[in-house]
Amino acid sequence: MSLDPRTPVVVGVGEASERIGAPGYAALSxxxxxAAAAAAALADTxxxxxxxxxxxxxxxxVRQFEMSVPGAVAPLGRADNFPRAVARRIGADPPRAVLDVxxxxxxxxxxxxxxxxxxxGGAGAVLLVGAEAISTVRDLLGRPEGDRPDFTETVGGTLEDRGRGDALRSPVAEAHGVLSPAAYYALCENARRARLGLGRAQYARGMGELFAPFTRVAAGHPHAAAPRVRTAAELVTAGDRNRMIADPYPRFLVSRDQVNQGAAVVLTSVGTAQDLGIDPQRWVFLHGHADLTEQxxxxxxxxGASPAAEAAVRHALDLAGTTVDELATIDLYSCFPVAVTAVADPLGLAADDPRGLTVTGGLPFFGGPGNDYAMHAVAGTVRRLRAAPGAYGLLGANGGFLSKxxxxxxxxxPAPWRDDDAPALQARLDAAPAVPAATAGAEGAATVETWTVRHDRGGRRHAVVVARLDDGGARCVACGTGEELLELLDGEPAGAAVRVRPDGDLTTVTPR
Incomplete structure (x- = not known):
């Protein structure tokens, strides 16, 4: 087909990784x-x-974790301009540098x-790049101070730093002990379990069956952080190496951020690709796309659901003129099981779909390098599609707590560029009525909607319950550590009768 020379194409992808103690380990920043991933992407063209x-x-x-939360520090130092620091190492000096949210x-x-x-026409060739060295930094901090490298780089130059973006955390939830992504997602996971009416053992088995195929993919990936096949039972059975983090998640079901991984993508126009002599057989087109935000x-x-995620995927497929059944590859963001099922459920994708639901092995097994996992998924998708000309691949990338x-x-x-209709979709999502929130100091009879129990390394447990007040149905968050409450939450608590009451700045919860 005849293509506008400004049509965008992916022309190069690259990845890099290190494991502590492995041959050739260089403790890269x-x-x-x-830069190693970017060099690989340039060569891949x-x-x-x-x-x-x-x-x-x-x-x-892509913004590193050490710049992603208020008060975060880079204990070994960092570049003042990450994009330009990478560009300098590959011999590039582009007019524009961007650091995303x-x-x-x-x-x-x-x-x-x-x-x-x-x-x-606003860009000719673009390098997208992200990397994390979280595992290396942690290891180096265990060495004497004089033996640690300094990762500080002063590069200067212009930088469009977009900041951290919208605050996605809930002050109310955090005040009651929801302090980690695992705890946030556990509330979503148990809400899905409650909606489906599944018992504890049955639901755990389903999470294991969902992620066991991911481990098989990771085991064959050269950049995977945990390349080991595990059974569904191994994944969900708590033990010394698989301790509980936040009910219902043992460690093996949680995104693995102690990794050293980088990935890069090169985009150009068709015209620029032709000028550079890039073989059209290496071109991969973005047929459909959508970016949406959840309430x-x-x-x-x-x-336990994400209408925004479902709408984004459906719109991207519609824009591409294809369907779920016609996809050859699928990669659904997998920081926790519910991030996968929030999309797989409404699309009718089963855990044992023969195409698989990941091209990398997923965040708990391939690795979750900060905000950059999906760059690796793009790289894997591009490679798979080059090997299957004409086939379609879907990539779904999640941010926050099923938030973006x-x-x-x-x-x-080949396909022309098509603008999406995401603004209209977003307006409809924004217009959906919100659940009323209980006022501070909520008190009275309530019914459990969802819950989690945080487990610390010392064996202490802290319960968080999201409940609806029987009088009016407003939603409240409450916490507790009493044995009677913990016993309730260890069983089948969905719909259980509880009582909430103010306790200083918090709301506490006990069984009725």
Whole structure:
């Protein structure tokens, strides 16, 4: 077909990783890992890497964890301009450098943003890059101070730093002990369990059956952090190496952030790809896309679902003119099981789908490098599709706590750039009525909607319950540590009768 020379294409992908103690381990910084991935992406174009680097007009970076939360520090130092630090190491000096907001949606969202910019003539060639060296930093901090490297780099130059983005955490939930992503997602997971009416053992078995195939994919991936096949029973059976984190999650079901991984993607226009001599057989087109935002967690009618994620994927498929059944590859963001099922359930995707639901092995097994996992998923999708010309691949990237979702549909099949209708979809999502919240100092009879129990390393347990007041149905968050409450939550607590009462600045909960 005849293509506008401004049509965007993915022309190169690259990955890099290190394992502590492995042969060749160099204790690379995030910039070092990002540069290694970027160099691999330039080489993957099949063109002269120096010529591709010189053609870059934008380098956009995914924000590291050490810049993602208020008060976070980089204990070994960091680059003042991550995108330009990577660009400098590959011999590039693009006019524009960008550092994106927080969230696992960022890599796919950047692909969509800059593919659109290329289509509108606002960019010619773009490097997207992200990396984390969390495992290396942790290891180096165990050495004497004089034996630690300094990862500080002063690069200067312009930088469009977009900040951390919208605050996604709930002050009310955090005041009551929801202090980690695992605890947030556990509330969503148990809400899904309650909706489905499944018992504890049956639901745990389902989570294991969902993630066991992911371990098989990770076991074959050269950059996976945990390349080991595990059975469904292994994944959900708590023990010394698989301790409980937040009910219903033992450690093996939790995103693995102690990794050293980097990934990069090169986008160009068709015209630029031709000028650089990049073989059209390496081109992969973005056929469909959508970026949508969910309601704040405690406003959602169903805490175990994500209408925004479902809408983003459906719209991306519609824009691409394809269907779920026609997909050859699928990668659904998998920080926790419910992040997968929030999309798989409404689309009718089963845990044992022969196509698989990941191209990498997923965040608990391949690894969850901060906000950058989906860049690795883009790389894996591109490689798979080049090996199956004309086939379609779906990528779903989640940020926050089922808060932001970016979807992309890819294929080597040539296609013009198509703008999405995400603003209209977002307006409809925003118009959905929110669940009323109880006022501070909620008191009275209530019914359990969802729950979790946090487990610390010392064996102490802390319960968090989201409940609806019997009088009026307002939603409240409460906490407790009493044995009677913990015994209730160890069983089948959905719909159980409880009582909430104010206790200082908090709301506590006990069984009725």
């Amino acid at each position: 995030p910039v070092g890992l990002g 099949g063109a002269d890497p120096a010529a591709v680097a010189a053609a870059l007009t934008v380098v956009a970076g 927080v969230g696992g949606q960022s890599p796919q969202r950047l692909v969509t943003e800059f593919a659109g910019a290329i289509a509108r 704040p967690l405690l406003d959602r009618p169903d805490l 979702y970016s979807a992309g549909v890819y294929s080597t099949r």
